[in-house]
Amino acid sequence: MDLHYLKLFNTVASLGSMTKASEQMHISQPALSIQIKKLEDGLGLKLFNKIGTRLILNENGEILFNYTKQIFQLVQEASNQLTDRKLTISGQITIGGSNTAGSYLLPRIIGSFKQLYPQVNIELHIGNTYEIANLIYNDVLDFAINGGDVAYTTQTQVIPLKEDPLVLVASPNSAYVRPHELLPEDLEAITFIVHHNNSQLYLAYKKAINQLQLEENIAMTLGSIDAIKQAVAADLGLAFIPYSAVAIELERGLLTQLKVKDMQWVYPYNLIYNKSKFISPATLKLMEMVREQLGP
Template sequence: MENFRLKVFRAVATQASFRKASEALHLSQPAVSQHIHALEEELGIRLFDRSGVRIALTPAGKLLLKYAERSARVLEEAKTALLRLEGEVSGMLHLGASTTIAQYILPRILGAFLRDNPKVTLSVVSGNTEQIVSSLLKGSVTLGMIEGPPMSKEVHTEKFLDDRMVLIVPRSHEWSGMGNVPLAFLAQVPLLLREQGSGSRRVVEQAFRKAGLPLGQLQIAMELDSSEAILSGVEAGLGLGFVSEWAAAKALRLGAVARVEVQGLEIWRELTLVRKLGPAPEGPAAAFWRFALAQRVDKKGA
């Protein structure tokens, strides 16, 4: 429904590159340049400054981009509304997911969701909890799925899954065959933790405080940006780490690492759906929200 030249313009403006835009649109680079040239000829004004190493929008280009994005949103809403008359959910859903959810949980949910809603198109970005909430508030994503409590009062959250954080150790570590260890032992070993801003990091630190283990006593050997990095670090003998049961499942099954219980330490967290405060979502966002909540499992109470 959208004017194709405007679609090409939005792609070039977003990517700041004719090459990347051509790849995203599955067009040749000369064809992209030709569409932009034709649009500039039609409007009688330059939209891009090509004098530098990277192309940049001119003031006119920045103004047109605002209207082009608004037009694309309105046309997408119109398409969704028309298809709703036929009883089908259709349109684009911009989804953000925390790292562990994006890697280990979301693919299972999306597979089933898209089978039920084949006319929905998905765009998924991942990051830590703070990054996903920030993207949500900026409007870059419509819905988020996060691993920790959001540090914002401008969002509405709802639990869709319980998750447990478990301690993993190298297979050759002396704790590997012990089954469980006293809490105080954690202060004697190097720990691999997620980076600041991660929901996983926040939940683990809160559990330590609640159990009476001062954070200042911990030997934090390394901060890493994903559960996969912690798993690899533990397997390589760089330290011990806490990761989601979802993330650890394959490595434990293959015997790459071992799981150890810590006496007096239970780390549960709620994986939550998050959206901006205000009217309830509609269209694909509403369908996904309902679908994700229908998958809700209370493992903690089991």
């Protein structure tokens, strides 16, 4: 039995009138009558008795009507369920973040997102900038937040986000902590604690000391921002670190920001994704939240 014919029959039976049914279904009454006749011919049974101008369901029609009511109730329930599923933000998102973004920016945003959309599972991969860029290129991640100045392939969509102040930090006990701004020449004998030389943080450090016209003088090379902060707090050297990564330590007095006259540095972030990647509704919502909170 054709579902279309059953829908027409169900409407006529519900309204008890060809005229009302044709108006509701936006079909002419003669065309409706022809299609009801085709349904009856296909079944080999009459479904209505005509009394005057009225159509009355006969016994066959009553049996079929009992079923069509159930059929179209189930159709409506299925439609409602699928609509709800389309409107409900759920599913799995796999995102990435370079060391600073992944450790200090994304967790807070993910927490806010999960409060709004608890049915979404989020997997966060943290790596260095080049690893994250490669995972995006290979279509492993839905999207990522990457720090630093990176040359991406044409396959990667790049959306600029905010620039984080790059701050020079020291131990509160450091001899370089002064009540006034430092001059570049005050830093000539300074030793630095830096990230690995294949990282964007190292490149940011190099750019800063070049602007200060300082010779490179590295006391320690460490593989994580947390380790760098611990070494600085122990007064083993100074470091350039994005503000987002040291905000808590500065607020609590565990580290001190040194300001250099007429000098400011920034560390940029970008939202990146593979242009060929399918973006699910959940992923799109999270990307929107990232852009709202980290937008330029």
